Amino acid sequence: MTESTVSRRRAIALAGAGVAGIAGAAAVGGAVVRTAEQSHPAQAGAAAADAIAFTGAHQAGIVTPAQDRLHFVAFDVVTKDRARLVRMLKDWTAAAARLTAGRDAGEIGAVGGILEAPPDDTGEAIGLPASGLTLTVGFGPTLFRDAAGKDRFGIAAQRPAALVDLPHFPGDLIEAPISGGDICVQACANDPQVAVHAIRNLARIGMGVVTVRWSQLGFGRTSSTTRDQATPRNMFGFKDGTANLKAEETDLLRDHLWVQPGDGPAWMTGGAYVVTRKVRMLIETWDRTSLGEQEDIIGRTKGSGAPLGRADEFDEPDLEAKRPDGEPVIAIDSHVRLAHPTQNSNARMLRRGYNFVDGSDGLGRLNAGLFFIGYQRDPRTAFVPVQLNLARHDAMNEYVRHVSSGIFACPPGVTGASDYWGSTLFA
DSSP states (O other), rough: OOOHHHHHHHHHHHHHHHHHHHHHHHHHHTSSSSSSSHGGGGGGGSTTTTTOOOOSSOOSSSSSOOOEEEEEEEEOOOOOOOOHHHHHHHHHHHHHHHTTTTTTSSOOOOSSSSSTTSSSSOTTTTTTTOOTTTEEEEEEEGTOOTTTTBBSSSSSOOOOTTTTTOOOOTTTOOOOGSSSOOOEEEOOOOOOOOHHHHHHHHHHHHHHEEEEEOOOOOOEEEEEESTSSOOEEEEEEEEBTOOOOOTTOOOHHHHHHHOTTTTTTGGGGOEEEEEEEEEEEEHHHHHHOOOHHHHHHHHTTTOOOOTTTTTTTSSOTTTTOOOSSSSSSOTTTTTTHHHHHHGHHHEEEEEEEEEEEEETTTSSSSEEEEEEEEEEEETTTTTHHHHHHHHHHHHGGGGEEEEEEEEEEEEEOOSSOOTTTTTHHOO
C-alpha cells in the first residue's frame, strides 16, 4: 500500500466525519489532497485587506460600521447531545474565522480536495474579497429550556433574566414560522454573495445538529453605526437611525449596549442582547399620503432629515415647540417623539437594521419593509418599553405591520484560536 493510497482513503474517511475531519484530511492528504493555499494562493496567508478582525472583547458585527448587505438566519437545534452542539459551535467558529478573513470555510477549500468527497466549501465566493464580512452569533430563550420546560443542555440556570420572552405588543401580527429560534447568526457584508456564502456554509457544517428555522436577506442599511457613515434612508424615503448609538460613543455604549459585570450570569459580560423585528411597510398606502402628512407622522423633514422646526438633521428635536395654532410642531403621536429617549426613561439602543423586498404579495403589492435589528444591554429597559410606547401611540402604525420577532443573547467576542462561540456559556 503506497503513501498516496493511504492518504486517499484516510481523506475520504475523514471527509465523511465532517468538517473537522476534512480539516485533518488536509494535513494527511499528501500528494492526493491539495490544500486551499495551493489551489487558491490569492486567498491564502494573511487576511484580505478589507477583512474585519474576528477576535476581540466584543463580537464583530455590532458596532462595526454597518455593511450594505445582510443575511440573517435563525436555527433550531435538533440534537439532544450537548457534546455535538459544542462540537458544532467550535467548527462554526473555526469556519467563521476563515470566512471573515476572506478564505474558504474549510482547510481544504472548494476545489482543493479529492474528487470522491464533497468539498468543505461551497465555492460561490471564489475570487471574491472578504467584503467586510462579519458573523455574529446569539442564543435564544428556547436553547435553555424547551416548550415543556425541560433543561435541554444543562444550561437552564444560565439563562439571563434579560433574555425575556418578548410580550405581545398591540397590533402585532407575528408569524411563528419566521420568529424565534435557538441560535441566530447575523452575516453582514458589502457583497451579498459573500454574506449568503457564509450562512450557507455554516448551515452545511451544522447539518444534523441544527436546521434553518427562518432567514432574512437585507439591503441598504437603515442605520449608521459610526459618525463616518451618512444616515441612510428606509423604504418610506426618510433618513433612519439619526439618533442611533455610534461606535465612537464609548461611554454610551458602556451604559446602553454592552452587558456589564453584575448584570446577570458572568458568561454574558461583554456581550449584548439583540432583538429582531420584521416590519412590513404598506408601501402603496404610504405613497398615496401627502408629503406634509408623511413628515408629521415621522416628525422630521423628508429632505434633510432635520426634526420639524429645526434646520439640521442632527439638531436635537424641540418637543416643546408649538405652532401658531398652539399645536406641537412635532406631533404627540409622531415617531420621533415617541421613540425619543426622554419619552422612554432614557432608553437607548444600537440599531443596524436593513431594508428588505421579498417580491410581491398575492395582491400585487410590494412585500417590503424594514428588518429591525436592535442591540442593547437589557431589553427589559430598552426595546420592550420603547416598542410598547410605539405600538400604543405611533401614527406610523397605520402603515406598518410587525410580522416576525426574535430575541437572542449574544456572548462576548472570541478571544483567540483556542476559543469558540459560546465558550463562556458551555464552559
